[in-house]
Amino acid sequence: MSITQAILLGLLYYLANSPWPFGGLGNYAIIYRPLVLGLLVGIILGNPVLGVTIGATINLMYIGFISAGGSMPADMSLAGILGTALAISGGLEMNAALAVAVPLGLLGALVWVGRLTFDTVFVRLADRYADEGKPEKVWIANILLPQLALFVITAIPCFLAAYYGAGAIGNFITSLGGDFLRILSIIGGMLPAVGIGMMLMAIYKGEARIFFFLGFLAAAFLGLKTLPLGLIFLGITILYVNLKDRGEVVSSQFDTAVSSETPPNTGKLLAFKDVRSAWWKWMYYFQSCYNYERMQGVGFLHAMTPVLSKLYKDDPEEMKNAMHRHVEFFNTENATGSAVIGLVAAMEEQKKLGADLNDEAFTSIKTGLMGPLAGIGDTIWQGVVIPIMIVLFLGLAKEGNVAAPVIYAILFYALYYGFGYWLLKLGYNKGSEAILNLMENKAINKVIVGAGMLGCAVMGGLVSQFVNLKTAITFPMGGEKVFSLQSDFFDALVPGLLPLLLTMGSYYLLRKGWKAQYVILLVIAVAVVGGLLRIF
Amino acid sequence: MNEIVLARIDDRLIHGQIVTSWCKTTNANQIVIVDDSVKKDQFTQRVLKAASPPGVKVEIYSLEEGVDSLMKEESETKRTILLTKTPEAMEFLIDHGLKLKRIVLGGMGAKAGRSQLNKNVSVSPEELDSLKRIMQKGIEIVFQLVPAENPVNIKRFIKGE
Numbered sequence: 001m002s003i004t005q006a007i008l009l010g011l012l013y014y015l016a017n018s019p020w021p022f023g024g025l026g027n028y029a030i031i032y033r034p035l036v037l038g039l040l041v042g043i044i045l046g047n048p049v050l051g052v053t054i055g056a057t058i059n060l061m062y063i064g065f066i067s068a069g070g071s072m073p074a075d076m077s078l079a080g081i082l083g084t085a086l087a088i089s090g091g092l093e094m095n096a097a098l099a100v101a102v103p104l105g106l107l108g109a110l111v112w113v114g115r116l117t118f119d120t121v122f123v124r125l126a127d128r129y130a131d132e133g134k135p136e137k138v139w140i141a142n143i144l145l146p147q148l149a150l151f152v153i154t155a156i157p158c159f160l161a162a163y164y165g166a167g168a169i170g171n172f173i174t175s176l177g178g179d180f181l182r183i184l185s186i187i188g189g190m191l192p193a194v195g196i197g198m199m200l201m202a203i204y205k206g207e208a209r210i211f212f213f214l215g216f217l218a219a220a221f222l223g224l225k226t227l228p229l230g231l232i233f234l235g236i237t238i239l240y241v242n243l244k245d246r247g248e249v250v251s252s253q254f255d256t257a258v259s260s261e262t263p264p265n266t267g268k269l270l271a272f273k274d275v276r277s278a279w280w281k282w283m284y285y286f287q288s289c290y291n292y293e294r295m296q297g298v299g300f301l302h303a304m305t306p307v308l309s310k311l312y313k314d315d316p317e318e319m320k321n322a323m324h325r326h327v328e329f330f331n332t333e334n335a336t337g338s339a340v341i342g343l344v345a346a347m348e349e350q351k352k353l354g355a356d357l358n359d360e361a362f363t364s365i366k367t368g369l370m371g372p373l374a375g376i377g378d379t380i381w382q383g384v385v386i387p388i389m390i391v392l393f394l395g396l397a398k399e400g401n402v403a404a405p406v407i408y409a410i411l412f413y414a415l416y417y418g419f420g421y422w423l424l425k426l427g428y429n430k431g432s433e434a435i436l437n438l439m440e441n442k443a444i445n446k447v448i449v450g451a452g453m454l455g456c457a458v459m460g461g462l463v464s465q466f467v468n469l470k471t472a473i474t475f476p477m478g479g480e481k482v483f484s485l486q487s488d489f490f491d492a493l494v495p496g497l498l499p500l501l502l503t504m505g506s507y508y509l510l511r512k513g514w515k516a517q518y519v520i521l522l523v524i525a526v527a528v529v530g531g532l533l534r535i536f
Numbered sequence: 537m538n539e540i541v542l543a544r545i546d547d548r549l550i551h552g553q554i555v556t557s558w559c560k561t562t563n564a565n566q567i568v569i570v571d572d573s574v575k576k577d578q579f580t581q582r583v584l585k586a587a588s589p590p591g592v593k594v595e596i597y598s599l600e601e602g603v604d605s606l607m608k609e610e611s612e613t614k615r616t617i618l619l620t621k622t623p624e625a626m627e628f629l630i631d632h633g634l635k636l637k638r639i640v641l642g643g644m645g646a647k648a649g650r651s652q653l654n655k656n657v658s659v660s661p662e663e664l665d666s667l668k669r670i671m672q673k674g675i676e677i678v679f680q681l682v683p684a685e686n687p688v689n690i691k692r693f694i695k696g697e
Binding site: 513 | 547548549550551552553554555556557560561577579580582583584585586587589590643645646647652655656658681682683684685
């Protein structure tokens, strides 16, 4: 690997964790994912097709991955970058690269903890800007300093690891020889079962369970690939969910006036472009200065600055008050949080027009909405949309299709920002009642249930494509004849039966409360023992 | 039977960690929120009820109602996640006879009057005293954001314990 390539990989790792180029959560859904990173690393190292294939394999380990409310179980971006680099520059076989990438991901989670810890320092600075009533300076506390610090703890270690590590680790592992490589490859073939098991934790329930097996059978017997399989099951799911829910009536249990309700906005002090500018800042930099003390507090203040600058430019006292009330603790999901941005902008506008809204009114609406909106938003995006869209394109990517990650990225970006923009307008124009009505509308739950079924079907299909486990046991049948347990029994009965059993076994342990890392260790142990005894 | 599968102090009540992780691993079918201020706030009640995941019912009680409802004999099996915003509310329930072995401390955000206990939890002096009193009753209190994290006993973070 040349020094330029290693520098680019370091830069890529920083970008994956930064707000650029797709925005805070846009990046997290797009270039933080090994599916997309595989392509980019492949381009940097001169083998995009191999890169996409490896990226897809590594990504499957993280398909059921959710980072909610500031928790981060592993860093899939580091696993994606270094794992792909190991395979391309280090010459490791794909499954072996996966087996090495997973521990790297656990190591990368330290970066997350480090970042949320030191970002607390910049909160003091944001507080000071609020004391001074200087909204134009907030970007220094929200973007400049935290991003510089993030650059130091991401780009440099990744550059060093790639430059000195990829070739060396690859050579070292290769030098250990045949049996070691063979077992590493068995491990890498089995591990995706744990990734699928983790995803099943979220969606494998009720009737969706049948969809899982249907998906598996469709792939195993009919040889259907993920995209056609997904499209067919999309149709089936829509039919099923609609037939099932016919006649169900949902009514609100409350009809009294609500205490924190805000009326529809009639103000004319702000132009919609001010609100839109607040929204872009929110979408891009909401988590730029993410920290344990206030979480997205500084990001929220930064987002509100275009609105505050317009409303309170001639009122320094109220500017200070307003900045203080928006730098408070805040934590929600990015796209659904757009509704709060719109709503709070409208409330500030009404306050300026003379409405009786004190600090407490703002705090209560923000804190009241942030949790529940995150519950809905995390479920929709991290629990449903991201994994299912990725799963639909994983199969294509694994076959080396370089367009798969690109199409995924474009579709996701359009969908995510479209939804956020719509919520922003709803919050700004229609007020809190409209947001509530939307949340109470059980259509969202219907989509979640339906998506779970579709997800189960596609995950079933992925079992036979991604999980590799074959037994090497044979019985001499006298003379030249040999009975192979794999080809004469399992393949004849149900192709992919062992991968299916392995996946269900992993799921069962996770369901029983085993932590993912222990299930991974167990699978590795089974692979090592089975490999040494020549069972696999 | 009413089994409390998780008792948690968390000032955001229902949010991403609860919906995407805790509800799933505990297999809960009910979330009970005990908080006097939420009980008075219709807006927040509606928001919280709307945020419940499919198959999970949300009940919101005042402190007094919470005692009655949690201690009541149930004919059907309920697997309950109990949420309060503050240690004091949890202490009130315990003092009125609720049996708990372990309380999980989720997020308590930093604000004026609170100082940081660990990464995600800040407490006021009164809240800290309440936590200490609960621990003296032999109930274990741990930090744990999500089930995938290892629980950490808060004793380590409290001086003089």
